[in-house]
Amino acid sequence: MPDLFVASNHKKKKKKEKGFDNKEIIKDKGPEKALAAFAIHPQGVRAEIQDSDEETILFLRRHVITNVGWITLILGLVLVPILAFSLLPFSVIPVNFRVMAVIGWYLLTFAFAFERFLSWFFNIYIVTDERIIDMSFVNILLKDISETKIDRIQDISSKTGGFVRSFFRFGDVHIQTAGSTPEICFEAVPYPSSVTAVLNDLILQEEQEKLEGRVK
Amino acid sequence: MTPFEEFVQNLALSGFNFWFLIKILFVIALGLYLFFAIIIVRQVKIMFETLKGMLDWPIKLIAWVHLGIAVFIFILAFIIL
Numbered sequence: 035m036p037d038l039f040v041a042s043n044h045k046k047k048k049k050k051e052k053g054f055d056n057k058e059i060i061k062d063k064g065p066e067k068a069l070a071a072f073a074i075h076p077q078g079v080r081a082e083i084q085d086s087d088e089e090t091i092l093f094l095r096r097h098v099i100t101n102v103g104w105i106t107l108i109l110g111l112v113l114v115p116i117l118a119f120s121l122l123p124f125s126v127i128p129v130n131f132r133v134m135a136v137i138g139w140y141l142l143t144f145a146f147a148f149e150r151f152l153s154w155f156f157n158i159y160i161v162t163d164e165r166i167i168d169m170s171f172v173n174i175l176l177k178d179i180s181e182t183k184i185d186r187i188q189d190i191s192s193k194t195g196g197f198v199r200s201f202f203r204f205g206d207v208h209i210q211t212a213g214s215t216p217e218i219c220f221e222a223v224p225y226p227s228s229v230t231a232v233l234n235d236l237i238l239q240e241e242q243e244k245l246e247g248r249v250k
Numbered sequence: 251m252t253p254f255e256e257f258v259q260n261l262a263l264s265g266f267n268f269w270f271l272i273k274i275l276f277v278i279a280l281g282l283y284l285f286f287a288i289i290i291v292r293q294v295k296i297m298f299e300t301l302k303g304m305l306d307w308p309i310k311l312i313a314w315v316h317l318g319i320a321v322f323i324f325i326l327a328f329i330i331l
Contacts, residue, residue: 045329068305079301079302081301082300082302115305128269129329131269134276134331136327137323138276138280138323141283141319144316145287145290145316148312148316149290152293152294152297152309154330155302155304155305158301169300169301171297175293177296177297177300179300195299199288216261233258
């Protein structure tokens with residue numbers, strides 16, 4: 035007689051989709067890839083404020099595709115001197131000044147590109163087994179680090195909207211907290227629903243630890 | 251003749267070297283850029299102290315090479331302008 039209802043397999047499958055085993059979506063983005071925007075259990079990556087026994091569970095930064103705007107702008111800026119010298123009459127300017135103007139232009143273009151890259155590279159979000167950390171290097175001179183304990187998280191929501199975000203599967207994760215920072219936002223991170231699932235798992239674990247009296 | 255054109259003409263007649271003024275401006279701008287390059291090196295160092303274990307040396311190398319180029323161009327401006 036055929037089975038009418040098999041509950042156990044379905045449950046297992048659902049658990050795999052939600053929990054930490056959701057590694058198939060990031061199999062090519064391991065911790066060894068320093069430019070990865072999404073890594074589970076990255077080896078060797080630590081924030082200064084982490085405790086020595088604190089395990090890094092998620093490492094996130096803005097999706098790589100968010101860099102397309104400024105990279106396109108850089109390509110345009112690289113072409114400006116070539117176009118300017120072919121279209122405009124610069125012969126009245128001495129050659130040495132023209133050379134220095136071009137060098138100066140490319141220096142500024144490089145500085146802009148490097149600053150944008152550093153802003154992307156160091157704007158990171160770390161989820162550990164104890165807390166979430168939001169490290170923002172707004173520009174080359176402004177550093178802002180906010181963190182909150184997992185047990186202070188009150189509400190998590192993720193948002194993915196628009197064609198590009200849906201196509202490349204990235205979005206924002208908003209985390210309401212009871213700490214001094216009322217909201218921490220993981221902006222434009224890959225797989226926002228997976229991040230939400232991981233955070234929910236951590237909250238449950240933390241609650242379990244509290245019930246069992248194993249809170250650090 | 252506008253007041254500005256009159257001013258420029260007076261400068262030219264008084265033997266004022268316009269390109270010398272541009273040179274000074276170039277040197278000031280490159281000096282500021284040199285300062286910016288030093289800040290980048292320091293900030294990169296601070297950033298890697300805050301976050302350990304990611305692509306440290308290539309980015310530090312780029313920052314130092316950038317500072318070296320900024321120094322070279324600052325000196326070059328004195329020589330060729």
